[in-house]
Amino acid sequence: MGTIPSETIEQIAAANDIVEIIGSYFPLKRAGANFKALCPFHQEKTPSFTVSPSRQTFHCFGCGAGGSVFRFVMDYEHTDFPSALRKLAARAGITVVEKFRAGEVGNEERERELRQRLLKLHAEAAQWFHENLTKREVGEEARKYLRSRGITVEIAKRWQLGYAPDEWDGFGSWARGRGYELRDLIASGLVKMKDESESSPDQSKSGTGLQRSYDRFRERIMFPIHNDVGEVIAFSGRLLKDEEGAAKYVNSPETPLFRKGSVLFGLDKSKRALIEVNCAIVCEGQLDLISLFESGITNVVAPQGTAFTESQARILKRFVNEVVLCFDADAAGTKAAERSLDALLENDLIVRVAEMPVGEDPDSLIRREGKQAFERRIAGARDFFDYWIERETANVDLASFGAKIQLARRLAETVSRVRDPVMRGEVMSKVSARLGVAAQDFEALVSRQRRAETFSPRDHSPKSDATGAIDPAPRHDISMLCLLALRDETAREFLRQQNWRETLAHVPDGEILGRILESDLRPGDAASLNAFMVRLSTADERLVSSWLLQKIPANAGAMVEKWWLGIRQAVLRRQLSVATNQIKLPKLSTGDVINLQKQILDLQEQLHELSQPAGAADN
Numbered sequence: 001m002g003t004i005p006s007e008t009i010e011q012i013a014a015a016n017d018i019v020e021i022i023g024s025y026f027p028l029k030r031a032g033a034n035f036k037a038l039c040p041f042h043q044e045k046t047p048s049f050t051v052s053p054s055r056q057t058f059h060c061f062g063c064g065a066g067g068s069v070f071r072f073v074m075d076y077e078h079t080d081f082p083s084a085l086r087k088l089a090a091r092a093g094i095t096v097v098e099k100f101r102a103g104e105v106g107n108e109e110r111e112r113e114l115r116q117r118l119l120k121l122h123a124e125a126a127q128w129f130h131e132n133l134t135k136r137e138v139g140e141e142a143r144k145y146l147r148s149r150g151i152t153v154e155i156a157k158r159w160q161l162g163y164a165p166d167e168w169d170g171f172g173s174w175a176r177g178r179g180y181e182l183r184d185l186i187a188s189g190l191v192k193m194k195d196e197s198e199s200s201p202d203q204s205k206s207g208t209g210l211q212r213s214y215d216r217f218r219e220r221i222m223f224p225i226h227n228d229v230g231e232v233i234a235f236s237g238r239l240l241k242d243e244e245g246a247a248k249y250v251n252s253p254e255t256p257l258f259r260k261g262s263v264l265f266g267l268d269k270s271k272r273a274l275i276e277v278n279c280a281i282v283c284e285g286q287l288d289l290i291s292l293f294e295s296g297i298t299n300v301v302a303p304q305g306t307a308f309t310e311s312q313a314r315i316l317k318r319f320v321n322e323v324v325l326c327f328d329a330d331a332a333g334t335k336a337a338e339r340s341l342d343a344l345l346e347n348d349l350i351v352r353v354a355e356m357p358v359g360e361d362p363d364s365l366i367r368r369e370g371k372q373a374f375e376r377r378i379a380g381a382r383d384f385f386d387y388w389i390e391r392e393t394a395n396v397d398l399a400s401f402g403a404k405i406q407l408a409r410r411l412a413e414t415v416s417r418v419r420d421p422v423m424r425g426e427v428m429s430k431v432s433a434r435l436g437v438a439a440q441d442f443e444a445l446v447s448r449q450r451r452a453e454t455f456s457p458r459d460h461s462p463k464s465d466a467t468g469a470i471d472p473a474p475r476h477d478i479s480m481l482c483l484l485a486l487r488d489e490t491a492r493e494f495l496r497q498q499n500w501r502e503t504l505a506h507v508p509d510g511e512i513l514g515r516i517l518e519s520d521l522r523p524g525d526a527a528s529l530n531a532f533m534v535r536l537s538t539a540d541e542r543l544v545s546s547w548l549l550q551k552i553p554a555n556a557g558a559m560v561e562k563w564w565l566g567i568r569q570a571v572l573r574r575q576l577s578v579a580t581n582q583i584k585l586p587k588l589s590t591g592d593v594i595n596l597q598k599q600i601l602d603l604q605e606q607l608h609e610l611s612q613p614a615g616a617a618d619n
């Protein structure tokens with residue numbers, strides 16, 4: 001990836017007022033010069049979450065979270081910096097152009113251009129499919145079908161549902177007519193090349209007879225699949241008429257935009273609700289999801305395909321701790337639920353199962369019973385292990401010890417996937433009680449399983465630092481100098497004229513001050529402060545956001561000199577003590593001794609100079 005120029009970041013920061021941005025997520029109350037609210041990043045009863053309109057930053061005095069407007073969007077939306085940046089840029093109508101270093105302009109640039117062409121193609125394709133459905137005669141059947149499933153025109157619009165006509169080259173010829181090149185159409189996955197192994201497209205319908213490409217999606221209801229920021233990156237097409245031998249759902253293949261198994265359908269719309277409810281309702285089909293969402297149950301996602309992948313489970317864990325699987329009661333649904341289980345458990349998600357009555361799916365159920373009845377079903381969803389033990393024990397004679405042990409082994413294998421020890425302990429006691437096996441016997445089975453497995457390295461990866469402990473702040477004098485270098489033009493200028501690089505190299509927690517001094521931030525300019533913070537680690541950004549909210553000492557000019565002097569003296573004293581210890585070492589050569597003596601004298605002299613009244617000492 002190229003780098004985004006500081007000016008662009010500043011421009012985006014300047015165009016997005018942090019009070020307005022945060023205020024669009026939850027209400028802020030004015031408190032003097034600042035705004036306050038209950039912190040969204042930790043549990044609290046009195047507000048310590050502070051937003052500064054003049055600094056354009058936020059900081060929580062309870063948990064230490066804080067930073068720029070970008071940091072807020074990243075932490076609150078659980079997204080990365082580029083996505084937060086693009087989101088705020090889009091909001092302000094600013095185009096983000098990445099800068100590439102000389103060597104990178106080649107492949108990277110080409111790939112970026114391809115991705116951009118594909119994004120544009122997907123956006124236009126979604127619109128074309130949508131108009132087929134809503135405006136053209138060819139969409140009549142599809143309209144009828146959707147109406148019968150309770151999808152109104154407004155709903156179809158909101159989800160930009162579409163229709164791919166029953167033609168071999170309907171989409172392809174439209175797209176070529178729009179100027180898209182065949183190789184981009186192939187790269188998008190929307191068009192395929194004729195291949196001997198594929199069922200042969202009907203040549204007579206393709207017009208030229210020489211046509212070697214054809215549409216992937218034909219006679220299908222089209223569901224656009226969005227990325228985190230709401231751009232269309234792929235499609236899922238559902239057969240309009242069930243046809244023997246044809247897959248009910250067809251998804252886009254892997255493309256430069258779309259990685260299968262790492263996108264959850266509906267996530268771009270349901271994110272907020274997921275975080276609020278801390279629980280995700282998982283359904284199988286896109287239509288199920290849309291029905292639930294439109295009925296007001298908005299904490300919903302659907303995996304693309306039937307079972308959860310590892311990376312989908314990991315994405316979900318960023319938003320929720322609990323998952324309710326809403327799969328069909330039929331055998332296929334149960335299988336899907338079981339296949340999802342490993343990925344979910346390995347990410348320490350609590351899994352519950354809401355069984356749909358035979359012959360029903362979430363879509364039919366919510367339309368028949370309404371929102372409240374459905375919510376009751378979700379609330380009453382059983383713990384996956386309860387549901388599963390019951391199913392497994394239904395066909396096992398628990399009076400037979402052999403059968404019981406067989407079952408216990410099978411269950412132990414699944415229980416061993418639960419990584420969180422507390423959760424695992426709970427599940428173990430539940431399962432052993434249910435089976436009528438001694439708790440320690442079952443535990444032994446589980447730990448044998450765990451030992452037998454190799455664990456992935458992410459077991460040891462640190463948890464997200466969004467809620468992590470506060471790093472200890474630097475010493476008081478460094479903190480004060482940072483504060484002044486961030487906020488006071490004169491103090492900043494003074495420090496920049498000192499030999500700060502050399503001095504700070506000897507100060508253990510002086511790195512952050514160095515970063516503040518070397519940056520080209522402008523103290524009075526909130527946007528430039530935001531752009532500066534973007535380059536910091538989360539921990540440093542928290543520190544900076546707290547300094548930005550502190551009071552500036554009244555006599556900043558005098559204080560900055562005093563603190564800087566203190567730091568220089570401390571550095572010299574430390575160097576002096578190192579040298580005086582070294583000179584006491586046995587077996588020093590005469591040259592070493594002379595050098596050290598010189599060094600000591602020099603350091604003593606410097607220290608003496610520094611302790612002279614102001615004016616007598618220079619830097």
Ligand SMILES: [Zn+2]
Pocket residue numbers: 039040041042049060061062063064065
């Ligand atoms: Zn907090």
